[in-house]
Structure formats: C-alpha cells, structure tokens
Amino acid sequence: xxxxxxxxxxxxxxxxxxxxxxxxxxxxxxxxxxxxxxxxxxxxxxxxxxxxxxxxxxxxxxxxxxxxxxxxxxxxxxxxxxxxxxxxxxxxxxxxxxxxxxxxxxxxxxxxxxxxxxxxxxxxxxxxxxxxxxxxxxxxxxxxxxxxxxxxxxxxxxxxxxxxxxxxxxxxxxxxxxxxxxxxxxxxxxxxxxxxxxxxxxxxxxxxxxxxxxxxxxxxxxxxxxxxxxxxxxxxxxxxxxxxxxxxxxxxxxxxxxxxxxxxxxxxxxxxxxxxxxxxxxxxxxxxxxxxxxxxxxxxxxxxxxxxxxxxxxxxxxxxxxxxxxxxxxxxxxxxxxxxxxxxxxxxxxxxxxxxxxxxxxxxxxxxxxxxxxxxxxxxxxxxxxxxxxxxxxxxxxxxxxxxxxxxxxxxxxxxxxxxxxxxxxxxxxxxxxxxxxxxxxxxxxxxxxxxxxxxxxxxxxxxxxxxxxxxxxxxxxxxxxxxxxxxxxxxxxxxxxxxxxxxxxxxxxxxxxxxxxxxxxxxxxxxxxxxxxxxxxxxxxxxxxxxxxxxxxxxxxxxxxxxxxxxxxxxxxxxxxxxxxxxxxxxxxxxxxxxxxxxxxxxxxxxxxxxxxxxxxxxxxxxx
Amino acid sequence: xxxxxxxxxxxxxxxxxxxxxxxxxxxxxxxxxxxxxxxxxxxxxxxxxxxxxxxxxxxxxxxxxxxxxxxxxxxxxxxxxxxxxxxxxxxxxxxxxxxxxxxxxxxxxxxxxxxxxxxxxxxxxxxxxxxxxxxxxxxxxxxxxxxxxxxxxxxxxxxxxxxxxxxxxxxxxxxxxxxxxxxxxxxxxxxxxxxxxxxxxxxxxxxxxxxxxxxxxxxxxxxxxxxxxxxxxxxxxxxxxxxxxxxxxxxxxxxxxxxxxxxxxxxxxxxxxxxxxxxxxxxxxxxxxxxxxxxxxxxxxxxxxxxxxxxxxxxxxxxxxxxxxxxxxxxxxxxxxxxxx
Ligand code: SF4
Numbered sequence: 004x005x006x007x008x009x010x011x012x013x014x015x016x017x018x019x020x021x022x023x024x025x026x027x028x029x030x031x032x033x034x035x036x037x038x039x040x041x042x043x044x045x046x047x048x049x050x051x052x053x054x055x056x057x058x059x060x061x062x063x064x065x066x067x068x069x070x071x072x073x074x075x076x077x078x079x080x081x082x083x084x085x086x087x088x089x090x091x092x093x094x095x096x097x098x099x100x101x102x103x104x105x106x107x108x109x110x111x112x113x114x115x116x117x118x119x120x121x122x123x124x125x126x127x128x129x130x131x132x133x134x135x136x137x138x139x140x141x142x143x144x145x146x147x148x149x150x151x152x153x154x155x156x157x158x159x160x161x162x163x164x165x166x167x168x169x170x171x172x173x174x175x176x177x178x179x180x181x182x183x184x185x186x187x188x189x190x191x192x193x194x195x196x197x198x199x200x201x202x203x204x205x206x207x208x209x210x211x212x213x214x215x216x217x218x219x220x221x222x223x224x225x226x227x228x229x230x231x232x233x234x235x236x237x238x239x240x241x242x243x244x245x246x247x248x249x250x251x252x253x254x255x256x257x258x259x260x261x262x263x264x265x266x267x268x269x270x271x272x273x274x275x276x277x278x279x280x281x282x283x284x285x286x287x288x289x290x291x292x293x294x295x296x297x298x299x300x301x302x303x304x305x306x307x308x309x310x311x312x313x314x315x316x317x318x319x320x321x322x323x324x325x326x327x328x329x330x331x332x333x334x335x336x337x338x339x340x341x342x343x344x345x346x347x348x349x350x351x352x353x354x355x356x357x358x359x360x361x362x363x364x365x366x367x368x369x370x371x372x373x374x375x376x377x378x379x380x381x382x383x384x385x386x387x388x389x390x391x392x393x394x395x396x397x398x399x400x401x402x403x404x405x406x407x408x409x410x411x412x413x414x415x416x417x418x419x420x421x422x423x424x425x426x427x428x429x430x431x432x433x434x435x436x437x438x439x440x441x442x443x444x445x446x447x448x449x450x451x452x453x454x455x456x457x458x459x460x461x462x463x464x465x466x467x468x469x470x471x472x473x474x475x476x477x478x479x480x481x482x483x484x485x486x487x488x489x490x491x492x493x494x495x496x497x498x499x500x501x502x503x504x505x506x507x508x509x510x511x512x513x514x515x516x517x518x519x520x521x522x523x524x525x526x527x528x529x530x531x532x533x534x535x536x537x538x539x540x541x542x543x544x545x546x547x548x549x550x551x552x553x554x555x556x557x558x559x560x561x562x563x564x565x566x567x568x569x570x571x572x573x574x575x576x577x578x579x580x581x582x583x584x585x586x587x588x589x590x591x592x593x594x595x596x597x598x599x600x601x602x603x604x605x606x607x608x609x610x611x612x613x614x615x616x617x618x619x620x621x622x623x624x625x626x627x628x
Numbered sequence: 629x630x631x632x633x634x635x636x637x638x639x640x641x642x643x644x645x646x647x648x649x650x651x652x653x654x655x656x657x658x659x660x661x662x663x664x665x666x667x668x669x670x671x672x673x674x675x676x677x678x679x680x681x682x683x684x685x686x687x688x689x690x691x692x693x694x695x696x697x698x699x700x701x702x703x704x705x706x707x708x709x710x711x712x713x714x715x716x717x718x719x720x721x722x723x724x725x726x727x728x729x730x731x732x733x734x735x736x737x738x739x740x741x742x743x744x745x746x747x748x749x750x751x752x753x754x755x756x757x758x759x760x761x762x763x764x765x766x767x768x769x770x771x772x773x774x775x776x777x778x779x780x781x782x783x784x785x786x787x788x789x790x791x792x793x794x795x796x797x798x799x800x801x802x803x804x805x806x807x808x809x810x811x812x813x814x815x816x817x818x819x820x821x822x823x824x825x826x827x828x829x830x831x832x833x834x835x836x837x838x839x840x841x842x843x844x845x846x847x848x849x850x851x852x853x854x855x856x857x858x859x860x861x862x863x864x865x866x867x868x869x870x871x872x873x874x875x876x877x878x879x880x881x882x883x884x885x886x887x888x889x890x891x892x893x894x895x896x897x898x899x900x901x902x903x904x905x906x907x908x909x910x911x912x913x914x915x916x917x918x919x920x921x922x923x924x925x926x927x928x929x930x931x932x933x934x935x936x937x938x939x940x941x942x943x944x945x946x947x948x949x950x951x952x953x954x955x956x957x958x959x960x961x962x963x964x965x966x967x968x969x
Binding site for chain 2: 251
C-alpha cells in the first residue's frame with residue numbers, strides 16, 4: 004500500500020508519512036517545508052512535495068486568503084506523489100487550521116501554535132464568536148499538540164539581544180525543529196543551512212538556530228515521546244541523488260541540450276508565474292554558452308528567440324498559458340520559417356489571469372491548434388519534476404533535427420514540486436547532431452550553383468539551416484507563403500496546398516523517431532488509464548493500489564502528444580475500457596477519440612490542485628464495477 | 629577565414645533576382661537604390677549583412693537585397709533583430725519598416741530596442757499612411773486626415789518619430805527624405821558607423837494613398853526654404869540665401885529667426901553629441917507637420933555601451949572567471965547524497 008498514512012503515530016517506525024505545513028504567507032511555511040524536505044532527502048528518504056501558496060504577494064495577515072501551505076510525503080520506499088490526505092498538520096495560526104483541517108486524515112495529528120489563537124485571529128479565520136477550536140472540544144477526533152511556539156521562540160531568543168518582533172519571525176524554525184525531532188531528522192543539515200543562508204546577518208543566524216534548537220528540545224522534554232517516529236531511508240537504486248523541482252530540472256535539461264548539440268542557446272522570456280524561475284536559472288548559466296533576454300513583452304520574447312534561431316542559436320522562450328496566447332503569431336512565423344524554437348508552457352489555471360499559482364493542464368488544445376491556419380507543432384510533455392530534464396532535451400532535439408518550433412508542456416505542480424533524482428551520467432547522454440548548410444545545393448537555369456533554402460531532407464523533411472555569415476548561401480525567408488525548394492514568394496494555389504501538407508507531414512514523420520507508448524500493467528487488463536503530464540504520479544500510485552487490491556489495470560502515459568506514438572491506437576484498442584484523468588475538461592480524450600475512434604472516458608479535475616491517488620483509485624474501482 | 633580583405637562589390641552584387649513589386653513611382657524605389665548603391669562603399673560583406681522587416685509595403689525590402697534577410701511579422705522586426713544581434717554580434721543587422729509597422733503595432737519593440745541600444749540600424753519609412761492595407765490613417769497622419777477609416781477626419785494626435793526616439797533614449801536619431809539620394813546615403817552611412825541602435829526616419833512618398841505628403845518641403849524648389857539642415861558644430865541656418873536660422877528666445881524656446889534681425893552670433897550651434905537630449909528634442913518639436921520648415925540630418929549621436937556587446941561581455945567574463953560550463957558539476961550543484969547497493 005502506498006500513499007495511505009497511518010492514522011496515529013504511536014509507533015516507532017512507519018513506512019511513510021505525509022505532513023502539511025500551513026501558516027500565514029508571512030510565516031515562512033514554504034521555507035519550512037523546503038528545509039524539512041531537504042533534510043529528509045539527504046537522510047535518504049524517497050519523497051515528493053506540493054507547495055500550495057496564494058497568488059497575492061501578501062494577503063491581509065491572519066486571513067484565510069493568506070494561508071500558504073506545503074505538503075510533503077516522505078517514505079522508505081518508492082513513491083510518486085506528495086500523498087493524498089496528510090496525517091500531520093502543522094497550523095501556525097487559526098486561519099491555517101480552518102482552511103486546511105478538511106484535508107487531514109481522521110485521527111491525524113495537529114500541531115498548533117496556540118499563541119496565535121487569540122480573539123482577533125480567531126475572528127479573522129471565521130470562527131464564530133471567536134470560539135477557540137483548541138479548547139472547545141471540536142478537535143477531539145484528532146491528536147492535538149498545542150505548543151506556544153511564539154512565546155517559546157521569543158524566550159529562546161531573549162538572551163541573544165534579538166528584539167521580540169524580530170524573534171517572532173523565527174517561529175517557523177521552532178516548528179521545523181519540533182517536526183525534525185518528531186521524525187528523527189538530523190539537525191546539522193538545517194543548522195548548516197541556516198549558517199550559510201543568513202551568513203550576512205549573525206543575529207539572524209543566532210535567532211533561527213536558537214528557535215530551531217528550542218523546537219527540537221521541546222519535543223525531547225515535553226513528553227511528546229509517544230509521537231516520535233522514524234522512517235528509514237528508501238531503498239532507491241544505487242547512485243548519486245539530488246532533490247529537484249521541475250523548473251530547475253527543465254532549465255538543466257535546456258543547458259544539457261546546449262552542451263549535447265554544441266549549439267549556443269538564446270532564451271527570450273518575460274517574467275510570469277510559474278515560469279520565471281527558468282529565466283532566473285538560465286540567466287545564471289552564462290558560462291554554458293547561454294544568452295538570456297528579459298524582453299519587453301511575451302511577443303518580443305518569442306520574436307527575439309526566432310531571430311536568434313535564424314542566427315544559428317537554439318531559440319527558447321519560456322512562459323505560462325497567457326504568454327503562449329500572446330506568442331501565437333510568432334510561433335506561426337517560426338513554423339513557416341521552419342527554424343528550431345522551443346516554447347515552454349508552465350501551465351496554470353485559466354482562462355485569463357485565472358489561478359497564477361495553481362496548477363492546471365488545460366492548454367493541450369492550445370498547443371495543438373492555437374495558431375491560425377494549418378500550423379502543426381510537435382508537443383512534448385513532462386510527467387514528473389525530475390523527468391523535466393529528459394523532456395527538455397527531447398524538445399530541443401526535435402526542434403533542432405526537424406527545424407520546427409516545439410511546444411513543451413509542464414505545469415505549476417511539476418514546476419514547484421520536488422522529488423529525488425538519480426543523476427544521469429552526463430557522458431552517456433546521446434549527442435544531438437546538428438549541421439549547418441555550408442555549400443550551394445542546387446543549380447539555376449544558367450547552371451550556376453545556388454542555394455535553395457527550402458530544399459528538404461527526404462527523410463526528416465527538414466530544410467537546410469544556413470546561417471548568416473556563410474558566404475554564398477545568402478537567402479531571404481519570410482512568413483509569406485513560399486515555393487517549396489527555392490523559397491521564393493509564391494501565391495500558386497497548388498504550391499500552397501503542397502506546403503500545408505508538407506508542414507503536416509514534417510510533424511507526422513517524427514512518429515518514426517520517438518519511443519512507443521509507455522505502458523505498465525498487463526496487456527489483457529480490464530481497464531487502461533491513459534494520462535499525460537503531471538497526472539503520472541497520482542495515476543501510478545492509484546494503479547499500484549488497484550493492482551494490490553486484485554484489479555487488473557494498465558497505465559499508459561504520453562510524453563509526446565503530437566505526433567502520438569505510432570502504437571497508441573493499438574494500445575488503446577487492446578483494452579475494453581479506457582479512462583483519461585486530466586486537469587481539464589477532457590482535451591486528450593477528445594484527441595484520442597477523434598484520432599482512434601475509441602470510447603475514452605474523461606475523468607476531469609479543474610480545482611487548481613493535482614489529482615490525488617485516492618480520487619483516481621475510486622474512479623478505477625468505479626469503472627470496473 | 630584567413631582572407632580579411634572585403635571583396636570589391638557593385639550595386640549589382642547587392643541586388644537580388646527578385647523583381648521589386650511596389651507601385652510605380654513609390655518612394656520605396658529610391659530608398660532601395662540608395663541602399664544598394666551605398667553598400668559597396670561601406671566595406672562590408674554580403675554574407676554578414678542581414679535585413680529584417682515586419683509587414684507593410686516597406687517590409688518587402690529584404691527580398692530585393694542579395695544578403696541574408698527575413699520578412700517577419702507585423703511590428704516585430706526590432707524584437708527579431710534584437711535576438712539576432714545578441715546571438716550574432718558579428719553581423720550588420722538592418723531593420724526596415726513603415727510608420728504603421730514600427731510606431732503602431734510595433735511601437736513597444738521600437739522604443740525598447742532604442743533604449744537598450746542594440747546594434748541595429750532602423751530605417752523607418754514614414755509615409756503617414758497605411759499603404760498595404762489600402763489607405764487607412766497611420767500614427768503619423770495629420771489630425772483631420774480623411775481616409776477610409778476616418779471618413780470625417782482623424783481625431784488622433786500623431787507621433788513625431790524623432791521626438792519619440794529621443795524620448796526613448798535613442799543614441800542615434802536622424803531624418804532624411806526619399807527625394808535626396810545623397811542625403812539619404814549620408815544618413816545611412818552615419819547610422820551604419822554608429823555603435824548601437826540607430827534610427828533614421830525617411831519621409832517617403834506613397835504616391836497612391838498619400839501623394840505629395842512631403843512635397844511642400846522636399847520638392848527641389850522648396851528644399852532650401854523648408855529643410856533645415858542640421859550640421860554638427862555649425863550654427864543652424866537655412867533659406868535660399870542662408871538668411872534664416874534657429875535661435876533660443878528668452879523663454880528658452882527654439883524659434884526661427886531672420887539673421888538680419890538677430891545677428892549670426894545669436895544662432896544656435898548644433899551639437900548632436902550633447903549628453904543632454906533637451907536641445908535635440910526641442911529642435912524635433914519645431915515642425916509639427918511636414919508643411920513647415922523641418923529639420924533634417926542627425927539630431928542626436930551619442931555614445932553609450934552597446935547592448936549585444938554587453939550581453940556577450942557578461943558571457944565572456946562569467947566564462948573566464950568560472951570556466952566553461954561543466955554539466956556534471958551543474959547537476960551536483962544542489963545538495964546530493966549517495967545510495968549504495
Ligand atoms: S501603396 Fe504607397 S507605399 Fe505602398 S507600394 Fe504603393 S506607393 Fe508605395
């Protein structure tokens with residue numbers, strides 16, 4: 004069994020635990036969760052995380068809108084999701100308790116900062132008549148641990164000469180210390196980190212360290228012994244690991260593609276949640292022959308990348324859904340110019356501003372069809388945080404080899420979620436061979452050597468990439484329709500029909516160059532769960548659970564959505580039932596129904612939150628009845 | 629390449645095999661000829677020269693140059709060119725567009741390219757009308773203009789492209805017109821020699837939809853009286869007998885004066901290199917329409933670090949201090965742990 008937490012902690016050893024840290028946006032809960040995760044990763048647990056924060060820079064303190072949460076599952080075995088219901092909820096204030104309690108497993112543990120449960124905060128959190136849930140018996144079904152975190156933190160910091168108001172800011176480290184004690188996390192990982200992170204301010208180092216140690220000591224001394232739990236390191240495959248989120252893995256994949264191809268990279272990007280971290284990461288990777296431009300807008304971001312591609316770089320642009328909407332015309336240009344370009348869409352809730360910090364995967368149809376005219380574009384989608392690395396290399400490979408814009412789909416959940424990643428041996432990553440044109444490739448009517456920019460490779464249908472600076476290959480390209488071969492402007496009706504078909508064929512032939520559908524489970528299973536993108540973790544977990552419960556279920560997951568793997572039709576037709584869980588209203592299922600005439604059933608979730616394994620498990624069991 | 633001498637070329641070498649498709653009599657022809665004739669004099673290579681355009685009549689220009697070229701999308705040529713110039717600082721990148729392309733749909737890209745000082749040479753063909761879409765008013769059309777989309781007259785205040793460029797922190801700003809090849813070539817030569825973003829506004833006659841828009845100042849017999857030639861370091865004077873000039877009045881405003889009235893010592897001396905753009909801006913405001921005496925020439929030419937060079941300097945410096953990127957090391961730059969069998 005995976006992803007199901009034990010309901011009480013009266014054991015010395017468990018195989019996994021799901022903890023949710025929740026507090027006000029100003030309480031530093033993302034940092035607390037992140038540090039607990041790092042300590043667990045270095046300790047050797049398998050893990051997966053789900054940061055869940057509001058879009059506002061700072062909602063009014065103490066309100067429900069201002070609650071920021073971070074969920075992490077740690078385990079002694081292979082897991083694929085941050086878990087469904089947490090068994091431990093750390094609530095730094097009444098709003099955090101009010102907003103997050105419904106997620107907690109029945110009988111789970113609540114660790115509350117009781118100092119904050121005063122009349123004002125209770126009222127702000129919506130507790131009628133300021134009834135204090137810590138006192139009124141409403142939490143009787145849970146294990147409640149009340150800790151005066153604020154005052155204990157202030158006490159611990161008092162002799163350091165830290166002002167009480169500043170000491171208040173260290174209370175998240177008290178919580179971290181307490182939870183670290185409960186789960187036997189080594190202390191040094193955190194104390195070393197505090198030292199390095201706040202090196203510029205000794206007083207802050209002292210205060211945070213004191214708070215952290217006080218939290219740890221509180222667990223030790225306050226007779227919380229019954230709650231102490233150990234989770235052994237997971238038996239992961241041998242190798243060197245790091246804990247990584249999707250946006251970092253994606254950035255490093257882009258860096259790797261530059262190294263593997265020897266082609267410099269140009270990133271044009273405009274800041275947008277949740278994609279900005281890729282711009283930040285690549286801006287600090289200049290020594291890898293990467294140039295970045297923070298453009299004036301989304302259109303300039305993609306247009307500058309097209310210009311760089313014309314000059315012989317890999318043009319990349321990174322954004323989220325609203326940005327992709329703005330880039331449509333320039334993507335069409337790249338498609339018409341037949342130049343390499345990678346467009347990264349870190350999907351978020353839409354339409355319009357939608358839910359900037361919440362996840363959704365509803366841009367698949369936009370990736371397929373969101374340009375005018377017949378404008379097919381290969382689509383690569385990543386399915387786990389670490390796998391963003393491989394997927395980014397694949398997107399660049401296709402763009403470079405087929406001289407085409409490629410859409411890369413990730414989402415907010417993958418972008419910010421983390422998991423341990425077994426680092427690949429960089430020498431074993433396959434090279435990406437790219438050749439620029441260096442010589443004329445045709446003769447004109449007078450028999451002279453000339454260069455035809457649209458004379459294609461017969462297999463890939465890619466046109467030659469002749470970059471400025473190459474003598475004798477001067478040529479003009481444009482978004483206007485051109486004659487195949489010569490590249491000269493052409494309004495000929497038959498030529499246009501031919502070019503429309505060629506551009507479609509060029510994407511279609513990629514099917515010969517991608518792996519078959521990733522399928523797990525028996526060929527004769529009663530049900531297939533078809534997924535794409537970040538649903539992989541929840542589907543994998545749910546299918547494992549269903550299989551353990553005696554059901555016969557298979558799971559197919561797509562990394563390439565255009566073209567589909569060649570065997571996808573056969574795979575889908577092999578199973579009597581196909582369900583498609585998607586964070587949209589059924590976009591992939593529409594595509595496969597249209598393409599393969601299979602009765603794929605949509606399982607939809609559009610709540611800004613990823614699927615839980617339990618939700619998918621229930622659908623599987625329901626479908627099999 | 630070991631051979632560093634640039635081969636001699638002629639106009640024919642810079643002329644592609646594509647027939648220009650502008651309306652007969654269009655001012656674009658004379659601009660094209662001016663550029664094709666100038667290129668052999670610049671000592672540059674065809675393969676290192678790129679023309680990038682957006683959409684509009686003017687935007688067909690790259691097809692007629694036997695260089696590298698891209699006919700991109702409406703308004704985006706400055707952005708496309710910025711990417712190319714950053715990726716390839718070794719190239720000469722020219723940007724071609726009209727007033728609709730550069731000042732309306734692409735206005736944002738234009739001002740940002742100028743303020744960044746990217747090494748691109750922008751030729752702004754200003755004909756004060758939309759030609760390709762057949763005659764709607766443009767962001768430089770005069771108020772009251774009657775067009776298909778303004779049947780009772782335009783109520784829009786137009787842009788003054790020179791004022792806009794100066795306001796956008798441009799380091800090189802010039803104006804010329806399609807009736808004077810020598811002057812155009814002089815402005816293009818100056819733009820080419822400038823390190824950074826250079827914009828040259830060219831008054832261009834659209835003889836189909838806005839014929840004669842500039843005739844009151846560019847006709848051969850009007851030029852002396854109506855064009856105020858800006859020459860760096862010289863008092864600003866014009867007129868058939870050079871009898872008029874520009875001076876600053878007691879309120880600090882620039883005005884046209886009769887030299888006979890004020891004496892030549894009162895004339896303003898043109899300083900294109902002045903760090904303070906105030907005077908260049910004031911001169912650009914002198915004529916609100918090409919029916920009044922209008923300054924032409926280089927308004928502003930100042931030095932500032934060039935963007936692409938700066939981007940590449942940072943790349944080189946980081947690479948020199950950190951060493952060339954090491955992927956193996958990068959993957960281990962966050963905390964790692966080992967799992968053994
Ligand atoms: S419409 Fe005007 S600008 Fe366009 S080609 Fe004809 S004359 Fe020239």
